Each structure stands twice: as C-alpha cells, then as structure tokens.
Amino acid sequence: MALKKDELLSMYHELVLIRRFEERAGELYASKEIGGVYLHLANGQEAVITGAIHALRETDHVITAYRDHGHAISRGVDPKYVMAEMFGKRTGTSGGKGGSMHIASKEHRFWGGYAIVGGHLPLATGIAMASHYRGDDEVTLSYIGDGASNNGYFHESLNLSGVWDLPVIWFIENNFYGMGTAVEEAAGNPILHERAQGYGIKDMGRIDGQDTLEVYEVVQEAAEYARENGPVLIEAMTYRYRGHGVSDRLFESDARADEMTQFKERDPITVMAEHIRKRDYVDTEAELKRIHERVEEEVEAAIKFARESAEPYPDELYTHVYV
Amino acid sequence: MALKKDELLSMYHELVLIRRFEERAGELYASKEIGGVYLHLANGQEAVITGAIHALRETDHVITAYRDHGHAISRGVDPKYVMAEMFGKRTGTSGGKGGSMHIASKEHRFWGGYAIVGGHLPLATGIAMASHYRGDDEVTLSYIGDGASNNGYFHESLNLSGVWDLPVIWFIENNFYGMGTAVEEAAGNPILHERAQGYGIKDMGRIDGQDTLEVYEVVQEAAEYARENGPVLIEAMTYRYRGHGVSDRLFESDARADEMTQFKERDPITVMAEHIRKRDYVDTEAELKRIHERVEEEVEAAIKFARESAEPYPDELYTHVYV
C-alpha cells in the first residue's frame, strides 16, 4: 500500500518538526529557560518515532522511556503543550508536574515517557492485556532502549506478553549506547532481537532505523501480526547525535566519530527527502522548503506559548497525590 | 574417560542416600519432629544432583535454591549435620538458624540453598566473578528451577555472566512445574535452554536428567568449557514425585499421572542400577543390596544425631546479625 504524497510530506514535516523542536529545547535548556537536570533529546532518532507511530491506528497505544518529546508530537500532541511541560507550566501536558521525562496524553493514547529504565515495559504488558481482555482490536507499541533490554523488567514483561499472547509490538531503539556503555559491553549477545525466541515472541529482526519508510512498513506488518497473534519484537538500528542528556558530554573516541559520520550521512530527514524526491512530484523542492519554514513558525509559537503560560498554583503541589 | 566401579557404586550410594534421607525427612515432618512450613523434597530429581556435582572438582562452587538437601550431601556434607539443621539444632549446618531451605557448608564450597526464587542467581555470578578475578581455575555450578527462569534475576544474572565471560555452569532443573504452574504456562517459549543465545552463553541443550551418567558427562564437558571460555547453559529434564513442599498436595490431573508413571519408569536409582548391571561386575547384586542396607544405617544415625543434639542457646538469636 504505497503512501500518498500528503502522507509522505506529513511524515517529512514531522521529522523536521521533532528535530527543530528538540534543537530549540536544547538551546532553551542552555539558556536556563528549561530547567532541571534532565533533558534527553532524540536528535538523529526521529525515523524510529515517526515511522513506527504512523503505522498505528488512532485507537492503538504508545508508551516509551524518558526520551519522549518526539513520540508525543508524533502521536498528535500539539508541540506547545509539550514545550510548556518542559517549562514547568500549568498548560503543560502534565501541568508542569512531570517535566521533560514524563510527557503523556491520555486522549492521544500516549501513555507517557517513563524515567526508570525498563519501568514502563510491564505497564505496556498491562495496557495490552486490558485491550485483549476487552476484546478490543488495539495494539500497544512499546519502545525499549538497547540498555533497557538488559534489565529484569525486559525479561519479565516480554515473557509475560508471550505467555498471554498479547498484542504488543516490542520495539527496540538500538542507538548503540546506554549513556556511555556500548551495546556489546552491556549485552552478552549484542544482537538484541535474538532474545525474542526465548519468550516465544515473533522475531522481526533488525531494521534500518534511519529510514522512516522502512520503519513504517515493518511496524505496519508487525501491528497486523500482533493484532491477530500476539507479541513481536523489532530491533531498529539508529543513533543519537547528542550526549545521553543535554548536560552530558558526548563520549569521545575515534570509533564514535566514525559511527557519527556514518549515521549522519543517513540522517532520517535526508533519507526521507530522498524518498520524496524519487517520486518526481513537480514542486518537491518548494514544498520541502515550505515545510522547514512552517516548522520554524510552529516551534517558535510553541515556545511563545510556553513562555507566556502561567506557573502552577502553589497548592497544586498537593493535588493528584490521590484520586 | 570411563568411570571406575567404585565411582559408579559411590554415585549409586549417593542417589539412594539422598532418596532415603529425604523420604525419612518427609516422615519426620509428618510426625512433627521437623517443624516449620517449608520442606521441599527432591525425590525423583537425584540424578541432576549427583551427576552434576560429581563432575566438579573440590575447588569448584555449588549454589542452589531451597530444594537443597541433596546438593549438600552430594557435595560431601555429612547428612547428620543436614538433618540436625532441619531439626533446628545447634549442630546443624546453619546452627539451627537456616532450616531446610538454607543448608550451606563453606568448607565444601556449597554456598547454600536460597528461598527467594532466583535470588541466588546473581550470587552465583558474583561467586564466579571472584574466582575469575583472582585467576583461580574454578567453576561455579548454579542450579535454576524452570519457574525461576522467568524471573528478572535470571535475565540479569545470566546476561552479566555473558558480558564478563564468567566460569559458570547455569543448570536448569526442569521438573515441569513451579509449584502448580506448568512450564508452558509460565514461559513464552517452554524450551528454556534456547534463552542462552540471548545472553551469548553457550547452549548445551536439553539432556536426560534421570540418567546420572548422562548428566555427569555433560557437566564435565560444560565445566571444561566454562573454565576456559565462559558461561554455559544446560537444561536437564527431570520430575519431582511429591508436592512442591511436603505440605502441598500434588496437583492432580490425568496428564500429571501419565508424566509421573513415565518418569518413575526412568527413576534415577533404577537407571543407575542398570548402568552398573551392564558392566557385568561379579558381585553387583550383593553390592547394591549392601548399599541399601548401609544407607538405612546412615540415615538412622543422622536422625539419632539430630534428635540428640542440643537446641541453640537463647542468646544465639542475636549472634551473627553483624560480624
């Protein structure tokens, strides 16, 4: 099922939007308008976000870790609410209580970013279990960091999904590192998708996580499979251009520099632009340019909104501790 | 390297000793000389104990879960100290403080039974790591219940051993059930040894856990490999004849009854006797008979010892909380 032009352009727009949104967030962190100790950017990893999430239905579910801004935006959350959350404002997705690592939007069935590595994986199992229990035709897409795949949560959550044949897409974003630790220093077998077999989960192998369309197609297939049969595991190879958090330095080494060059050559935005150019639409270059311009406006509007939004009321410290 | 006659007879003796020791322990629990809520017998599983432990050197290490009496005996602990522990006596292996689930003997490098399912697995990783660190030529044999293989501890401990190439033999005693739950209801993929691949651990496959000599040979090979190269995983198929704990009823079903019959036909003691008979020693029957008689005496002597031993002093409640 070939994608139509507007779908391709909308994906392109989203990739650029997420990139620019996060680049600007990094700058605002540097200038201290965004506070705190944690801000994790996904620069370079946009294709695994956009490609996978676009393959889902509106009624499907998405959950991820703390590197979560793009996932929220891809799921349809207006960037201004995400930015406001990072500013700690009342208008933020979590009313200023969750911060960058805890963006969520119930109405978009985006169940949030979670900051305990692996901690959201059993939640994904449970969310999928509830769909299954009701007989709803919904799948849950759960992102997993390569580092997270070595945590007990990974084992127990994936295994349980296998035992119960739940409609989950387990999607490893393998960006080669967990903080400074390379996959092969953290996993006895660095080919992470091979763990699927131990759980009786369909192994969909390694895919190119820089190519939005490849991700899209594989996740579409995965979603179809998961809806009917139960869990699948995908390992998408991608790369983050920045430090683990914006305040972390990049781990420097020659090997690292080579990797970076190699991946930047296959930047998700470039790769997507190439796909579009191949289609030979008449006005491609102008359209792409317009998208970049539009994104600038959108991001600045989001920042303006965040800046002008109000702080939470002091007594909101005490609300939502209990229902 | 074919085993000599006295080695075969000594293994046979040990199988019978463990069987009778535990049968009598079960009776003493029924008559309340052994107290508490927990007594887990390994009746039917003796071959995975004797076969594996005999394949090790004296300097090697053994660790297991709560179903641990046989492992201690096989490792050379005098049964009377094990029995005394179950009686809660001062002379017990843990001075009456550990009970049936916590038999250990440092001098025999038997690091103990552990009652938290999976809890001893990282200890095994650490014990092996210390050997490796010192450059000692020692392996650690760690037993794992089929049920335990679904716990986060399993994942993290096996993976870490794979990352660090530690000399560990991970040995799954697959007795088909964890309490009342069948392996295929607990594991997404019930072929448990296939999990080795995910950790970069050598997969030694499934073996016949009723045949002491098969277990012996595979573990010898495993030990050699582990000493040189790092971790291996073995899955031995066996069966327990009794309830999970002696106070638990057996889970009744036709399927269960069939399994039982099938496994009892390949009882570890019978299988071992057949091996010995095949050797055509002149006096086999008489020797086997003498072994059974000797075991009766040994077990009764152990019980007498336990019975006559003193209780811990009241103030031992407070000793060994700290060094």
Add this chain to the structure above:
Amino acid sequence: MATATMEMKRTQMREALRSALMEEMRRDERVFVMGQEVGKWQGTHRVTRGFYEEFGPKRVRDTPISEMAIAGSAVGAAMNGLRPVAEIMTINFAFLALDAIINHAAKVHYMFNGQFTVPMVLRVASGWGNQATATHSHTPEVIFAHFPGLYVAMPSNPLDAYGMLKASIRDDNPVLFSESIAMYSAIGEIPADDPDYLVPIGKSDVKREGSDVTIVGYARGVNWALDAAKELAKDGVQAEVIDLRWLRPLDLEPVYNSFKKTNRCVIVEEALPMFNVGAEIAAKLQEELFDYMDAPIKRVAAEDVPLPYNATLELSALPDKNKVVKAVKEVL
C-alpha cells in the same frame, strides 16, 4: 458498619477475603485476579479457591514467577480501564516489585497530573511465626506506607478484611492489601448477605473501650492488644484498644481522642523495632498531645534480628500478649 440487626455468618478470615473478592468480581466485569498459583492451584492461601472454575482463565490469571511484571502489568491494566487485584504470594517477594509499586503504581496519577488513575489492589500475605525463616518472615508494610500515592490496608479480623478489601477494590487509588498469614484461619463474623458492606478507607477503629491506657495495634498486633487487655482487666486495668486498619491514610483521630482520656499509650506490632509504625505514632502523639502525656509512650515489636528457623528462638523474637502487658504496666 455492621449494625446490630444485620444478619451475620461465622467464617475464617480467608473465607471473608474470598467472599469479598468473589462478590466484587461478580459485580464488576473489570475486576480480575492475577498472580502466582491464583488459578488452577486455587491460591496458595486458598483465598481464590474456586475462582478459576467460576470465572475462567481470562479473569483468573496464573502468572510466571515475575513479581516485577505482576505489579507493573497490574499498573498498566489499571491505567487502561481494568481493576486488577494482583497477588504477590507473600510480601517478602514484593521487595522485587518495590519499584513498580512506588515509582509507578503510587506516582503515575501525580506525575501525569491526574490523567491516569491506577485502581489496583495488590494483595500480599504477610508476617511470620512458623519457622518460615529470615527471607520469608517480614512484616514490612511500614516501608511501603512511607510513600505517598499508595494506600496500605492491614485488617485484623474477618469483618474488617471483608469490608476493607471491597472498599479497596472499589477505590480508584492503588492499595497494598496486606493479609496476615497467621490470621488466615482466624474466626469471625461477616454479613450473611450485604455485598455492599464497606469499611471506609482511612478510618481506624476502637476495638475495645477503656480509660486507663490506650493500646494501638494493626493486623496481628490488635489481637495481642485485645488479649493483653483481657489480662489487664483482671487487675482492674481498662485498656482501650485501637485498630489502625490502614497505615495510609493513617487516621490518628481515635488515638488522640483515646489518649486525651488515658494519657498513656503502648503500640504493638509484628514489625521490626526500629523505624516502624509505632515510631510514627509515638512521634505524633508527643507532638500533638504533649500536655496529655503522663508517661512515656512504649512500643512492643519484634526483636531487631532476621528471623531464625529454630522455633524457640523464633518465638522469643515475636511480640506476644505478655510483652504488651509488661509494657502497659511500665506506663501505668
């Protein structure tokens, strides 16, 4: 509250829990149970006896030995509209689920500004006293109660167990529901036919009236307190016994009211002696009612050791009626 006119039936604590859970499952399709051995095996403590047969594998879900995933997937299922009653076989194994309980069950509602609710109950069997040994003998509810976002229930008798479990299941907050293993066979009365009998969340309860001393307990502690009160009555000492029932929300009003009258207090619990529930109560009492204190507030708890296997040693470490009586006499 059980009224005088309500028809009652005698039952064990485990049956009271069983009835409560069964009735809630009949009432609400979204309620289901999950945990190790809850189904085919009929529940380790027989609380889910017959459930698998009545409700089937969809609503009575046996799980692997995966405590992190049991607690964590219950959180996810609760967020997505179900009302899980998950069981961790004993509270000792809930240590493995601490992160899922504290960082997720208890915080998801707050962190996402109320977008999600987590209406789950985590049932755990708790306590010791039968040579279960060090790793299997904890009564550590206080460490869970330390954290906001969670409720912690600790009934002391079948009637409360019945009404507290129902209230917990119907509530939209996560509840750690602790059941004393030693009390599963305790006998009491529950309503013969009132499936809507609820014990309000966060209400402690006066279990015996008296004016000479206040004894505060929860779960098994209440029974030691009541036994001690009987003993003390022989000497003419009238103890008021207060059952906290919930460690969170912690309701100290009845304790304060009692203390204003008695001016003396002993707290008894099965937990370890340091950083325990009694500490919080003593700290609160002296702070709130300093002028009413006629004597130091005493705590009775377990000895400060891991629990040994030997029966005599183990029993010597456990609180009992006599230790409560002794403590009361010290403050009179």
Add this chain to the structure above:
Amino acid sequence: MATATMEMKRTQMREALRSALMEEMRRDERVFVMGQEVGKWQGTHRVTRGFYEEFGPKRVRDTPISEMAIAGSAVGAAMNGLRPVAEIMTINFAFLALDAIINHAAKVHYMFNGQFTVPMVLRVASGWGNQATATHSHTPEVIFAHFPGLYVAMPSNPLDAYGMLKASIRDDNPVLFSESIAMYSAIGEIPADDPDYLVPIGKSDVKREGSDVTIVGYARGVNWALDAAKELAKDGVQAEVIDLRWLRPLDLEPVYNSFKKTNRCVIVEEALPMFNVGAEIAAKLQEELFDYMDAPIKRVAAEDVPLPYNATLELSALPDKNKVVKAVKEVL
C-alpha cells in the same frame, strides 16, 4: 578524628569520596568497583574519575542496567573473598535491588550462622532538589535502615564522607553508603596525607555545641540545621547540632546527652514526613528521657507528596533553614 595538628586540604565532597575509594583500592587488591558508567564514562557523579585508567577493566567494571544483578553479584563476590564497592547510580534505582540488599546482603551472614561474610559497600547517590521529578527524587534510606544486618551511612560533609567510606570498605558487614547529590560539590577539608583516617561506624557527632535546643540531622539535614543554628544565634538562641552520620547502627547517646541539657529537640531531614527517621528519634527520646522533655519534639521534613517538576512547587516541598528556625521557635 581530625586533630588540630593534622595537615588538611580543601576539597569537594565528590573528591573526598574519590580519594577515599582510590586509596582503599591501592591499599587492598580485593577492593574493586562495579556499576553503571563507573569506568570509561568516569562515573555519573565523577566519583570514579580516573579509576578506569589507573586500575583497568578488571577492577573498574562497567555493568549493564541491571540493578538486581549489580547488588546480587556484589553479594556473591563479597562472600567469595572480594570487597566490592558497587554503585547504584541513584538510590531510586536501588528499589530494584531491595531484595538483593535486604534478603541477601543483610541476611546471608545470619542465615548461615556466620559461615559467610558480606564485606560489600553499595554506594548510592541520593536526594533531590533539582527538578529531577517524582521517580528520581527519593531520600528513602529509612526503608533500608528498617532492617537489621545492614549498615546505612549518610555523611554530611567531605571529611566524614572520606572517613566513613574508608571505614565502610574496611568493615566486614554490608553497608549502604548514601551520598547526597546536592552536596557532591560541597567544600570541606580532608587529611592531606592520612590514608588511615577512619570515622568509626555507628558514631554520631556533635557538629555544633549549644545549650538551648538540640537539632538532629543527617546528610543534608545537618547543613540546614547548622544554617538554622547560625540564624538562631543572632537571636541569642544556642542550638546544639548533632549529625547522626549512620542510620544503622543508630547512635543516640550524643542526642540523649544533648537533650538532657537542652530539653528541646527538632529533627530535620530531606526524607518524606511519615514513617521517617525523625519518627524513630522522637519516639526514642520521649521514651528514654521523658522527664527531660520541656516541649514536644518537632520534625522538619519534606512535604508528603511525590516531587513535581516545576521548580517553585518542588522547592516549596523541600525543608530549608527557615523551616528549621520556625520549628525551633515553636519548641522554645
């Protein structure tokens, strides 16, 4: 103890810890470090900066994100003759290791009747105050200190950090060693050249003398207490400040001695307000020194909420000097 004649050098808390650990590794081949990012990355909090280069991958072991296995394998390595200093990046993630810490590190020695010892240190970075949000902002050492078998260290300054870490590494018992994130950059003095400088395990310390009120704290609480004492001194109130340093063994002698003099006490800590360390101290004080109490004992702690991201909200939930001053004024 640092004597007047000892040559000292100024340093940050993180450097004091780093020196202590480095010196112990040089002294004893059995000491090694393991944890996430301790090696090539130089330590998340830079405490192990340069270790990988000096000691190499055998003794500076990066691990996967496997908290259960980090703590559990440290227990095994310690039992088998090594002296691991394992790091859990922050104490929040130690929730995942609770079972390994409480059921194994703290109990193996007892359960097996002294056959095995567990000479390990588990270093954890603790605390909050920088918008780290709900799951990453705990100061929950009290829940670990609840259990016997473990020591719990919480230094409040570079000198103590230096001597306490060395003492912990040399001791044969397992120690949870908590380092306040907010204080890593705190400046103080440590011995310029005394690698055997040790702070005795289980000894609290008078950090300031005074006769009007006793302020008890630990870790960051001590600094709030000292700041408050300075402020109070302007009004002529002389506060005695006591630093617990260890939650286990808990040494209350100096607190008792002080209270006998001041008859008033405020406890300040970064932890949550219910079932916290202050509760135990208040409970003990009123029990042991009832006749010396001139006023209720007050506690200053965090608000009873998960921590929010918004900086203003978050700060409003944190204790500070002013809250301590206020509490002191209430008891004077």
